[in-house]
Amino acid sequence: MTDYNFAYLDEQTKRMIRRAILKGLAVPGYQVPFASREMPMPYGWGTGGVQVSAAILVPEDRFKVIDQGSDDTTNAVSIRKFFEATAGVATTTHTTEATVIQTRHRIPETALTEGQILVYQVPIPEPLRFLEPREAETRKMHALEEYGLMHVKLYEDIARHGHIATAYAYPVLVQGRYVMDPSPIPKFDNPRLESAAIQLFGAGREQRIYALPPHTRVVSLDFEDHPFEASKADHACGLCGAGDTYLDEVITDDRGSRLFACSDTDYCEARRAAGHAGAMAAPYAETQA
């Protein structure tokens, strides 16, 4: 038995977060203020996502945590261990086996299904914040559906670079009403925001929760003559050979050699286990020895 309440937070706090989640689901894309708690980890490490996960986990869940697609980074490992210890939930690294997935800045490559919940860690939930620093103003802009400034920003991208240079945290319009920051996922992931899974977004420092119910219409902002494009590095994965996944660029020496590899480690491992091999892969059996 653990010395903590189930899933760490006290019941009063969980009720408050649960009410915020429900209002978030009722008004998709709208940022619901909530009384974010201090968590035993620093801001920027996913305190918002952790609080949302704590409020929704049940003992039967199988929990997965990814950080930029990887299950093995410090952030992912520590959050996974946190809920192993405080909620006693089973954990996994396999996307298909997980019922709740907490993520920092990626959507898994494997399409999520109806029984799954995706929890995002969000640093700055307000998509208009870098254009208008005053909260009172951005709140009014959302109320009045006054999103011209965002289109000006994308237009300035085109004027300066010839194309929309925003590559991550690419703004989306939810169900034709609210402009939403999808958290700093690469824009490659934007099309997968329309999902069969429930998606919940938690920003701990900024004290906001928002949500996308399944099958919510999510459109990446663009222009008729500059349509949205889900771009990625123009390579195949060096390890598993996949040509349709989001890639990390890894510098391998000081002479300019580099490896492009799937950012979603579980997806890449599953492909290698199934016999796929990229140009720079060691035989899979050898890597498991």
Add this chain to the structure above:
Amino acid sequence: MSTHLTGGFDNPPVQSALAFRAVMNALARPGRIETVAGAAAPAPVSPAAAVLLLTLCDAETPIFLAGAHDCAAVRDWLAFHCGTPVVTRRAEAMFALGGWEALAPIGEFSVGAPEYPDRAATLIVEVDELEGAGARLTGPGIAGEARLSLPEVAAFAANHARFPLGFDSFLTCGSRIAGLPRSTRVETD
């Protein structure tokens, strides 16, 4: 003997977590009917409504009790288990509990403000029957369309028309529950 001391969760952290998962699924997928268990409040409160109260209500959530639900037994049970203040003006309520007719005039409940649409009431509507048939639902959470038996269509259609403002509803019947957020478009056919 008074029953207001009984009917709570035996294991609140786990039971409220399980209940919330069902409640969240119901609201995120309008038209889906979930089953909940573990709570029993005095009549006429249904088991599903009792679970909702235990899972979502506390001292921070003023509640409006409508019609037969506004009785001493229910007030005592709420006070003991949730500590929820009971208000008599609809406009002050974050939650409301009762039959559909008793909840009227529905227009007095808070629908939130343009800058804070989350500050809207949540209605727990006790219904005699709850089935996946009747009014047509479309919108977020629904692939294609869903069907749900509603006590009235016009009021929910009008509620959706002023999205993002509007109240959100749960329909409860026995131990079964369905969610109807303001984002759902409701039509007769």
